[in-house]
């Protein structure tokens with residue numbers, strides 16, 4: 001055997017965020033590979049919550065989650081859909097908690113951390129997790145969240161509210177996301193899908209109004225804030241010459257902005273390939289069909305954001321909780337897809353089918 005075959009495969013990963021550290025944490029599953037994390041830039045992102053549904057490839061994160069909910073609601077002015085999922089609860093994990101767990105596992109497995117952005121001559125594979133390039137005028141998911149402490153008995157801690165459309169719809173598709181960690185603590189987020197961010201005070205006002213009018217509160221304490229912008233659509237790679245991983249490897253689901261579970265799925269698949277003696281192949285964790293349907297969906301939402309409350313409540317009403325979890329986790333089979341397609345308003349979606357790249361109507 002040549003020297004080249006005896007030495008471990010050198011894998012360098014640029015960036016120590018969710019994807020970089022999640023892969024590094026799997027080093028113990030990759031004997032024969034030496035992983036190096038290149039992190040010249042301090043990851044100073046504030047803590048935030050990642051939501052995802054319990055699935056086999058996110059088992060470790062499910063166990064480390066701050067809370068799980070087997071029930072969730074999708075609410076509009078005239079619909080209130082309650083889901084119960086026996087097998088796939090919705091989970092919330094803190095970014096800092098997950099990254100620290102990954103860092104500890106990576107260090108214990110001999111992953112090397114390099115503060116310099118220097119490629120090693122011996123690198124067999126370089127994976128790039130630096131942020132992807134976002135084309136102009138792209139549909140975005142933008143949000144502000146407050147973690148609030150309120151009077152005991154205010155929230156129902158058994159049920160997450162994934163979307164509550166009873167809020168200002170003047171700036172595009174807008175909903176409130178409410179994760180009740182207890183009866184007196186919750187993350188409340190004002191989330192918009194639109195090509196442009198709203199004025200800074202829009203989100204704060206929306207959360208305030210929700211707490212006062214929907215939750216009936218007159219006093220609350222804000223203990224933590226988070227905010228973000230997630231691009232929805234096909235993104236340009238940070239460096240087209242390198243293989244991307246994480247958001248830079250196409251992991252963000254265009255129609256929902258969910259990425260955490262898809263990053264773990266992408267990594268799980270790559271690790272399984274390597275364990276089977278194949279190359280550590282990192283691919284886009286969505287099928288061509290899903291990406292096509294997402295393009296149509298986004299074209300419809302962009303043209304007619306006012307349809308969003310009816311679309312999401314109809315989709316939820318057509319599915320059981322576990323089917324909904326499968327759908328949002330990229331695991332829908334033909335039966336689930338048929339239920340979703342049949343629940344959609346036909347004319348707008350036919351228009352979207354014919355104009356998948358259409359921009360918002362003037």
Ligand SMILES: Cc1cc2nc3c(=O)[nH]c(=O)nc-3n(C[C@H](O)[C@H](O)[C@H](O)COP(=O)(O)OP(=O)(O)OC[C@H]3O[C@@H](n4cnc5c(N)ncnc54)[C@H](O)[C@@H]3O)c2cc1C
Nearest residue numbers: 015016017018019043048050051227228246247258259260
């Ligand atoms: C506030 C917020 C909330 C979110 N909530 C959810 C959620 O609930 N559920 C969900 O599924 N998804 C959620 N997402 C989306 C997604 O899960 C995250 O964006 C995820 O962090 C993407 O992982 P990543 O590794 O691709 O990118 P990141 O975690 O952003 O990592 C990229 C890394 O690259 C580093 N880097 C940047 N530039 C350079 C450089 N020049 N050289 C070297 N390194 C560099 C950064 O420091 C960072 O460490 C959320 C995103 C945000 C911002």
